[in-house]
Amino acid sequence: MEIIKTLNRMSAWAKAQEKSAKQISLVPTMGSFHEGHLRLMRRAAELADLVVVSLFVNPIQFGPAEDLTSYPRNMERDAALAREEGVAVLFAPDQEAMYPDPPLTRVVVSGLSAGLCGLTRPGHFDGVCTVVAKLFNIVRPAAAVFGEKDYQQLAVIRRMAMDLNWNIDIVAHPIVRDDDGLALSSRNRYLSPDERQSAPALFKAIKVARKMVRGGIIDADRLLAEVETIINMHDNIEIEYLSIIDCENLQVKTRIDKRSLLAMAVRIGGTRLIDNAMLFEETEGA
Numbered sequence: 001m002e003i004i005k006t007l008n009r010m011s012a013w014a015k016a017q018e019k020s021a022k023q024i025s026l027v028p029t030m031g032s033f034h035e036g037h038l039r040l041m042r043r044a045a046e047l048a049d050l051v052v053v054s055l056f057v058n059p060i061q062f063g064p065a066e067d068l069t070s071y072p073r074n075m076e077r078d079a080a081l082a083r084e085e086g087v088a089v090l091f092a093p094d095q096e097a098m099y100p101d102p103p104l105t106r107v108v109v110s111g112l113s114a115g116l117c118g119l120t121r122p123g124h125f126d127g128v129c130t131v132v133a134k135l136f137n138i139v140r141p142a143a144a145v146f147g148e149k150d151y152q153q154l155a156v157i158r159r160m161a162m163d164l165n166w167n168i169d170i171v172a173h174p175i176v177r178d179d180d181g182l183a184l185s186s187r188n189r190y191l192s193p194d195e196r197q198s199a200p201a202l203f204k205a206i207k208v209a210r211k212m213v214r215g216g217i218i219d220a221d222r223l224l225a226e227v228e229t230i231i232n233m234h235d236n237i238e239i240e241y242l243s244i245i246d247c248e249n250l251q252v253k254t255r256i257d258k259r260s261l262l263a264m265a266v267r268i269g270g271t272r273l274i275d276n277a278m279l280f281e282e283t284e285g286a
C-alpha cells in the first residue's frame with residue numbers, strides 16, 4: 001500500500017491508473033478506523049480494480065464549538081488496518097496540503113442540507129461537500145462508498161454528484177452495529193462506561209418503532225412519542241432531534257409508508273451520536 005500525502009502525487013497516480021484502464025473506488029474517511037470503515041473498504045474492493053482510502057480530518061466541516069482538535073487520530077494504526085484490507089493507496093494529506101490557502105469556495109447543496117443535522121451544525125454539509133468534491137476531482141473514482149449512519153450526508157453527496165454531473169457511482173453501505181445495537185462511530189470512544197451503557201437506547205427505540213409499524217401504527221407523532229419516552233428513560237441522554245422523514249427528499253412525514261426513515265441525533269454527556277433506520281425494513285435483530 002502506498003501512502004500519498006500530496007495532491008499532485010495523488011492526482012498523478014489516479015491519472016496513471018486511468019491510462020492503464022484501471023478503475024478506482026474511493027472511501028472518504030476522517031480516520032480512526034473501526035469495523036464500519038473496514039466494511040466500507042471491503043465493499044469498495046468489490047466495485048473497482050483499486051481502492052483508495054482518504055484520511056483527512058476536514059476542519060471546514062467542524063463548527064467552532066465542535067471536537068476538531070480532540071477528534072481521535074491514529075495514523076499508524078489506520079495505515080496498518082488499511083494495508084490489511086488490501087487498499088492500494090491511503091491518501092492522507094495534511095491541512096496545508098488540502099487547503100494551502102483558506103478556501104473561498106464552498107459547494108452548497110441547499111434544501112437537503114438545511115434540516116436535521118444542518119440545524120445544529122450550520123455550514124457542516126458545505127464543508128463536507130467541498131472536501132468530497134475536491135477528493136472526487138483529485139482521485140477521479142468510478143465509485144465512492146459512504147456509510148448510511150450519516151444518512152443526510154449520503155443524501156446530500158448523492159445530490160451533489162447528480163447536480164454536478166460527476167459520473168461516480170455513490171454507493172451506500174448499511175450501518176454496522178455493535179452486538180448491543182449501537183451504531184459504530186469513531187466518537188463512541190468518547191463515551192464513559194455509564195454513557196456507553198445508555199447508548200444502545202437509540203437502537204432499542206428503533207426496534208420498538210419498527211414493531212409498532214408492524215403492528216399497524218402509522219401515525220408519525222405516536223411513534224416519535226414512544227421513541228422519545230424510551231430515550232428519555234436515560235438521564236444522561238439529551239435529544240437533539242427525532243424525526244420521521246422521507247428517505248429521498250428528507251421531508252418530514254406525518255404518516256409512515258415504505259419510504260419512511262426514523263432519524264435521530266442525541267448528546268450523551270459531551271458526545272453527539274446519530275442513528276437512523278427505515279421503519280418498514282427488517283434487519284437482523286430489529
Ligand code: PAF
Nearest residue numbers: 028029030058128131150
Ligand atoms: O463521513 C466522514 O467521515 C466525513 O464527513 C467525510 C465524508 C470523510 C468528509 O470529510
